[in-house]
Amino acid sequence: MKNNANLLNELTKGIWKENPIFVISLGLCPTIAVTSSMTNAIGMGLACMFVLVCSNLFISLIRNIVPNAVRIPSFIVVIATFVTILDKLVQAYVPALSASLGIFIPLIVVNCIILGRAEAFACKNSPIASIFDGIGMGLGFTIALSLIAFFRELLGDGALLGYKIPFFADAPALIMIMPPGGFIVFGLLIALKRNYDLKGKFTK
Amino acid sequence: MTGSLIGIFLTAIFIENFVLNQILGLCPFIGVSSRTESAVGMGISVTFVMVMAGVATWGIQNLVLIPYSLEYLQTVSFILIIAALVQFVEMVIKKLAPALYKSLGVFLPLITTNCAVLGVALINVKRNYGLLESSFHALGGGLGFLLALVIMSGIRERLAISEVPVAMRGAPIAFITAGLLATAFMGLSGLI
């Protein structure tokens, strides 16, 4: 029973309490770059989750035989391998996503979330727990990206998931889907969450 | 993008600024930009790594990966080269500028995971740049990163002594400032 409760905890902590973007501030680059549309955001989130789960699992499996001196380079090789596999799979079977995410797919290899979780969790915990940690963090990342993309796409393009929304599509604020909009929406969302943590509600 | 070296160089600094236009290199941008001293130190270190990485990755791509049809090893080999270069730069800085080494702290090894460094290598390959073009592109990219960092730290030092609402302090206001900076840089588009 306790084991199951623990595993559930590993899964859910990544969504709110230890959300990789809003709390730990890891993996920022793709956060602002791919959130101009919800499809891109969800695609990137799921792609990262794939790499995260695979690398967490693999690293947890080898955690006892990795010589300490080459820990980080070994982790990098593992992560880079899975990122390349993901890149090829997406290019071959979801080419539209490959075209819209561009270099941000290979850039997943330097997404601090993945190396961060490998260092902080996978190399110290069991494979099963590591899988759950990976899924949880991946979910948290995907949800955070989608939230930012929700506002940016709605206000900047007048659409959601590519479908035009009547009122908003009439006069979209284009700056929202460009870099400045990304920075600003992100900053405001962090502030909102901070406020909630401090005062128990989202505003004032 | 006229293809000329100066064009590539200037474009990388002002029109396709790595941080403010292409959104690469954010983690250290937010983490190190609160004080101008560390911002300058970080900017110069990153520029150094970017140029060396630009040259080294060009070499690997064109002298090894393409001739032997090993392009699928690109991600792995590039990131390992960058990791090795950063280790090297760390040792150099520790020996030549120990004060800088201390002030940069954990952000120095983190240059390995700086999207701008791997990013410039990937873009060089995508645009089929030659050796000289890759170097100028990397140099411009690094200097653009330095520029953004220095401007940002100047603003943040002032923000630190102004009245900011509690929930906005630190990261939120930094991002909103970055957003305004990015808007300003958008105005430079079309200059070249």
Place this chain on the structure above:
Amino acid sequence: MPKQMLKTALFLFIISSVSGLLLALTEQITAPAIIAINENIEMQARSQVLPQAKTFKTENQITIGYKEDTSIAGFVIAVKPKAYAAELSMLVGIDLKGKITGTKILAHSETPGLGAKITADEFHNKFMKVIEKIENPNFKVTKDGGDIDAITAATITSRAFCDGINEAKKIYDENAVKFITSTGGKS
């Protein structure tokens, strides 16, 4: 301690080999699909600008399009005129009579909502109407005395488009004519 170093070296060797093997395997599995997709995209773009052609062959700067009966349908020319933010990568289809059969923007970095409208159907349809109505159109924006309506507030991008068209026509005049006379209009 040499034994420790040996263990470390062995570990690195094993992990690099496993990684290399996995990647080579993935490459084998996905390469055919990726190549097919890229060829498909290229084929689609070319067919869009030269609808009558069924197959294509590229020689030097110019791509020749052949009809089903292997006679030449026309030519597809790729140009990259300098636009506002960066280049406009475009394909221009020209038939044997020197008339433009279609254009397609492959890539651009123009501003969304302004220069980016260059890829919109509205602009393309207006452009093709000009070609239909006028015998030998002057491919410049109306501001410069030409026949093409520029996109509102995106004059530079529109000018770049015209530059691309004119450059394509120049390449056509220099190369295609030679090709037609040398092969007599057949492949």
